[in-house]
Amino acid sequence: MIGLAVLGALLLSRMLILLFAARPDNPGMALIIQLTTPLVWPLAWIDSMQPQYGARFERGTLLAFVLCWLASWGVTRRYSA
Numbered sequence: 001m002i003g004l005a006v007l008g009a010l011l012l013s014r015m016l017i018l019l020f021a022a023r024p025d026n027p028g029m030a031l032i033i034q035l036t037t038p039l040v041w042p043l044a045w046i047d048s049m050q051p052q053y054g055a056r057f058e059r060g061t062l063l064a065f066v067l068c069w070l071a072s073w074g075v076t077r078r079y080s081a
Helices: 002-019 028-049 059-079
Strands: none
Touching: 002 028, 002 059, 028 059
16 A cells, blocks of 8 residues: 555656656656656557657656556555454
């Protein structure tokens, strides 16, 4: 459950980094982007028309975040007494 929260935080961080067009040569930003790329890769087709550089809103990342949140909510609801 904590793992899903960490994944959600990473996805939200990725979304904000790309939305505000953070510098990709910054090591911290590059690390977050590299860690979350495999998570949003299955949903990359949603953002195929987005520009590669500059500020962008990745709908695939938002969808991955919502799916992660729903999974976390389902696990919490299933295993809480």
